[in-house]
Amino acid sequence: MYGGGYIFEEPNNRQVREEKIHDEPEKLAAFEDRIARGEKIEPGDWMPAEYRRQLIRLIEQHAHSEIIGALPEGTWITRAPGFKRKLALIAKVQDEIGHGQLLYNAAETLGKTREAMINDLLSGKSKYSNVFNYPAKTWADVTVIGFLIDAAAIVNQVANSKGSYGPYCRALERICYEESFHLKQGHDAFIELATGTPAQREMLQDALNRWWKPIMHFFGPPDKTSQHSEKLMQWKVKMASNDDMRNQFLDMYVPKIWELGLTLPDPLLRKNAETGRWEYSDPDWDEFFRVINGGGPCNEERLQVRKWAEEHGRWVRKALMKPTEKHTLPVA
Amino acid sequence: MSLDPRVNRLKLGDPNAVIKVEEGENWNVYEVFHQEKRGAHHEHVGCVHAPDPQMALIFAKEQFARRKKCVNLWVVKSADILAFDVEDEDMFANNLEKTYRDASGFKVMEKINKFKQSSKGTTDVK
Ligand SMILES: [Fe+2]
Numbered sequence: 001m002y003g004g005g006y007i008f009e010e011p012n013n014r015q016v017r018e019e020k021i022h023d024e025p026e027k028l029a030a031f032e033d034r035i036a037r038g039e040k041i042e043p044g045d046w047m048p049a050e051y052r053r054q055l056i057r058l059i060e061q062h063a064h065s066e067i068i069g070a071l072p073e074g075t076w077i078t079r080a081p082g083f084k085r086k087l088a089l090i091a092k093v094q095d096e097i098g099h100g101q102l103l104y105n106a107a108e109t110l111g112k113t114r115e116a117m118i119n120d121l122l123s124g125k126s127k128y129s130n131v132f133n134y135p136a137k138t139w140a141d142v143t144v145i146g147f148l149i150d151a152a153a154i155v156n157q158v159a160n161s162k163g164s165y166g167p168y169c170r171a172l173e174r175i176c177y178e179e180s181f182h183l184k185q186g187h188d189a190f191i192e193l194a195t196g197t198p199a200q201r202e203m204l205q206d207a208l209n210r211w212w213k214p215i216m217h218f219f220g221p222p223d224k225t226s227q228h229s230e231k232l233m234q235w236k237v238k239m240a241s242n243d244d245m246r247n248q249f250l251d252m253y254v255p256k257i258w259e260l261g262l263t264l265p266d267p268l269l270r271k272n273a274e275t276g277r278w279e280y281s282d283p284d285w286d287e288f289f290r291v292i293n294g295g296g297p298c299n300e301e302r303l304q305v306r307k308w309a310e311e312h313g314r315w316v317r318k319a320l321m322k323p324t325e326k327h328t329l330p331v332a
Numbered sequence: 333m334s335l336d337p338r339v340n341r342l343k344l345g346d347p348n349a350v351i352k353v354e355e356g357e358n359w360n361v362y363e364v365f366h367q368e369k370r371g372a373h374h375e376h377v378g379c380v381h382a383p384d385p386q387m388a389l390i391f392a393k394e395q396f397a398r399r400k401k402c403v404n405l406w407v408v409k410s411a412d413i414l415a416f417d418v419e420d421e422d423m424f425a426n427n428l429e430k431t432y433r434d435a436s437g438f439k440v441m442e443k444i445n446k447f448k449q450s451s452k453g454t455t456d457v458k
């Protein structure tokens with residue numbers, strides 16, 4: 001079992017099955033053939049336990065990232081410069097919360113309840129994207145998040161939307177559609193500062209300098225250090241390597257930063273014309289691991305705010321709860 | 333001190349406090365069906381967590397109808413969906429010889445032309 005003590009009791013009598021990867025070589029072979037043919041895996045299908053475990057981990061963390069990611073940006077809703085920016089930011093933050101819901105539902109089809117996922121977030125057991133452990137100090141930070149963090153997230157999400165698990169792909173399809181608005185409004189706000197007064201440009205350059213390291217961390221540690229992703233690639237859980245995604249991101253967005261006369265705080269950053277790959281300084285992976293394990297500037301605040309929300313919303317949820325009702329999982 | 337004045341106004345608890353959400357506190361799951369325009373089918377778009385169907389409709393509107401066109405939504409408790417077991421998928425396998433169910437399986441022109449060319453056809457039609 002992956003979470004709560006619920007079972008399907010009612011007409012859609014799908015059981016959450018315990019599978020062992022080596023127990024059923026024939027089923028495993030058929031499963032891998034289906035994925036190789038480009039077919040999607042659906043919730044009731046047989047799947048190896050490790051596939052289920054890795055997908056829950058991936059989708060759950062993605063969901064947490066959407067929810068926690070709304071906090072640094074949400075900070076600026078009350079202080080957004082002007083009505084149009086405020087409306088766009090409210091809409092974007094609402095979308096991100098919606099993405100969290102879609103993803104929790106997709107993860108839940110695999111057998112872990114939303115309550116169990118939230119509990120693992122609050123206890124620190126389950127992680128979320130490391131970038132959100134950094135503060136959004138000025139309005140320029142919000143434009144850097146909206147433009148570059150969303151751009152990085154899109155590279156990742158577009159890759160994942162071609163993965164093998166049906167419910168995750170369908171959620172991502174909807175998410176990617178909305179992300180195109182996030183990126184565009186972020187780019188627009190970014191350009192407004194970049195082409196504005198000297199003070200605005202300075203504020204933007206400062207934000208870029210502070211965010212560059214977390215952005216370089218975004219796609220995770222370099223390929224040479226990350227273990228056992230081969231099986232996950234074959235199963236189309238992981239769709240592209242960390243370095244490949246990082247390279248794709250740099251290729252698409254560094255020119256868009258440089259064309260505005262802004263700089264990036266890495267003297268070694270350049271595209272190698274021969275290999276076609278970007279080269280950069282080591283972005284301090286020790287800091288990455290330190291922050292992801294709770295040592296970042298905002299880890300504690302982020303979780304405390306989530307805990308506060310859970311605690312203060314509890315009486316409403318409980319008042320509406322129907323304790324006798326059997327809990328079910330989403331169908332698809 | 334947080335950079336967020338709203339956070340500073342909250343009385344945040346002990347960072348080490350254990351907050352646990354109870355099983356069932358996030359209610360139950362409802363499947364959502366979205367109708368894009370009058371006359372179109374309602375299409376399945378996802379699901380929401382809600383305590384009852386009325387709330388499910390409100391959440392569904394917020395989640396699935398805040399941008400693209402929508403004229404109506406249905407919600408139904410996920411538990412009430414009855415579906416075939418995916419393992420029985422082979423029952424839908426198509427019999428190769430199913431032209432008897434298909435317009436293409438009936439070739440009337442051939443017969444008409446043959447009739448017209450036959451002596452019977454030419455003598456009858458004057
Ligand atoms: Fe998102």
Ligand SMILES: [Fe+2]
Binds near residue numbers: 096150153179182
């Ligand atoms: Fe976004």
